[in-house]
Amino acid sequence: MITLNTVYNLKMREEVNIVNVLAYTALSLVVIYILMGNFFLIFSRTTWVWGLLLMGVVVYAIIKVNHKLIYDIFPSSLKVIPNRQTDRTLEEFIIMAIPRLYYYTIIALFLVAAHRLSAALINMFKTTREKLEVDIARLEAEKRAQEMELRALGGHFNPHFQYNELNGIEDELLALMGEQGKPLGRRIQSLADILKYNAENVLENRAIVVIEKELGLLDLYLNARDNGRTDLKQPVLQIIGESAGEKIVAMTLIYLAENAYTHGRFDTEPLTIIIDFKDDYFSVCFRNQIGRKNTNQSASGGGLAVVRRRLELAFDDRYALDTRVDGDFFEVTLTIHQML
Template sequence: MPETAIRPKLHKFLSTIRGRILFITLSLTAAIGVIVIFISYFLVSNNLRQNLLQTSETTLSFLRSSIDSNMEGVNNYIRSCQGSDKIQKFAMEAATTDNRVKREAHDFVTSTYASNSALPSHLVRMVIIGKSRKDIVQLVEASYSTSRISSEAILSLPYFDDLHMHPGEAYVGIQEDSFVTRQAAMIPFVYPIQHTYKADETGYIFAEISINTITEPIRDYLSRTDYQFYIKIGSNLYQYQNNTLVPCPDDITVVDAYPDMALHENTLIQKVYSENTGRVSFMITQPLVMDGWYVMTEVDTHTLSLNILHSFLLILLIIIIAVSFIAFVLFSFLSQTINVPVGQLQLRMKRIEEGDFSRDDSTEWEHELGDIGKTINDLSENVLHLMNQRIEQEKQKKDYEYRMLQSQINPHFMYNTLNSIKWMATMQSATGIAEMTTALSRLLKNISNGTTSLISIQQELDLVQDYFTIQKYRYGGTITLEIQIDDEGLLPCQILKFTMQPLIENAIFHGIEPKGCAGSIRIHIYKDSSGDIHIEIQDDGVGIQPEVAAGLLVQDTSAGSSFFKEIGISNVHKRLQYEFGSPYGLSIDSTPGQGTVVTILLPFTQRKE
């Protein structure tokens, strides 16, 4: 609808009491909503960020507990081996031909190992070495492919001395296992075996812990989150990637710290900057049970902002719904108090205008508007007797005039009458009535001249536009017509009168109307390479089933209008073939649910003057 047509209607609506109440209600609720939204954003954003970081901290706490549980199981087993008299006896004695001591130590190690089902996936190798003997007691996970191993090979490892100086600590971080045929990452430890009665060191326990001890809990938690996890072992930093731990540079610079946000005293929440990635993020760190071990999770600031935005949008939606509900309740109350009585008074005045002067007690409320209703009822009763008499006289007069008109009416009189109605409508600015009257007048004149004469395409388009004008007002402007002409030189060419109109009518009644919503019709006129004229009439209606479309050109179907009930699609097709020959006529292409295209094929024949 043009903007010039909308503005007067909007101004008229806002000048009414209903419009003013609606405008004030919407303005107040909108202002309240904006204020509440801004206050909510500033108050809630910090809380949302803290809640999201604390949720990440809670997730990290669960992960830390899982890793600690795994490591404590391994540590407890190794401590039990350290304190076993069988292990101590094996480490103190020199190698002999009697393997009883070694067998007892081996039996203790394997039986204790087998009693804990979680150990095989965490402790992949443990070797007991005595300083005074060459042989060893080795425990290795069954699926672990290994090469020959000796005490000399273990003692000659490049990191053994560092581990010996830091007993029970993963001082060197993650290393590649030197005693397997395939590449395998593990965390090595060295534990001393003390003499039973002295402070001397009699041997060592060399242990290799699988990185699954760390990666399995992380993998379980990553199935429910999209966090980035890191493990710091001593001075070595590792990132969890693809079920393994990958070394990464410790290039993190602390930008700010947030100790008040942490739920636990041992949690460190920091805003950090990574020189490697060039991004700012939040890093949450918690210590593990192993000395010098830390588990960390990274929360990207962009992700955090998106989470805050999503949470705020949810709050915003709730506020909008609440404000809308308040506005609806307020508008309903004001409508019942003012709009409904005013509307009833308007209807009462409308009925009086239409000749109903009977008393209406429903408009006599117990407030000021009720006084107006009572006054209207009193006035209507005072003139009711005179009006009834006047109405009876007017009715007799109209009946007489109608009988006179019936006896004298003819087409010429109808044209003049329609023209008079058009001019009266024009003078009263009722452009729609004037337009419909003009269109109907031209249609009646064309109907009275028959349907067999040849006219130009331009005249046929004028006739279609007259018909469409009437239908457009009938359907309240919900249908539109678009005409595209590729060559203006085609307009003088000849076509049978009322060729397009039945197709337009069929598109409206059987295509667009069943759809139950607005629709459009498009007329496209062009000439093909052979010189014939194509007129495509396309609608976006419900379409036609293929078997129905195939029968339309042979069945004696007709349009639904009382004016054009004798001009069906099959009749149009036959008339065109009779006039121009069998190669010409109609063709139908329809897709159910999308619309229909009816094509008129005509020869290029100029109208003779």
């Protein structure tokens, strides 16, 4: 705009010099930007009333200030106004300025419209991009979920199939071995029941169960484990108090018992389990003699780490799982505080 205005005036009006043209052009730009600011107020949903109220004040201020600049300040400061130019009164200047003000208003409206249109386009592109990013993330999540489902289905083993097959193996074992196969058959039956119980909990999304179910399963496991072997001490289960629907993570007692059997020895000392029920918590202590190959039963931390993580997810800070070595014995103590 400055370039066009400068070239036009220098070509068409011989008495006008470059300084004069630049001064008037800068003044025109200031007027246009002031009008743009007012139109932004008018076209805003929250400030349009203020914009309308200010319009008359803005127009009058523009005309008044321009009249002062052109006829009082510019001639004395820039020294570029020809001496033959006649001063005009404010009323005469208003009549003369109306066409230019209309011209400046059109330019200001055009620039405001262009700005709002470009802002709308930018917002539209931004919204479209964000929507595409959300859609892409959703599709990727769905793809990952499908892949996980496929892997889960690929590794799925029907619990009823396991249960029936193990029962079939038990029947064949008893048919082949008779009375001698009963202890092993009982252990196979115990394994089938445990697998079925765990699978049903997983399928029903039942991570926490009442402890009575776990106690029944633990009793089944202990009675079947090493059943009929006279060279091993039978486990001792002691329950202090009575359960009142206390909650525990499913399979916790079985995993702790299995950990003890895996790393302990029971030819001289039995596995001792003490369950103590209090008013607002209960504790479970597993104590076994450390096996010859496990002089420090902390080597079994892998299985206990899984138990600890499952308890942490279910009970947060309402549980404690402690281990200690007491001479030749290893102890695991679990305490779970119940919600009152």
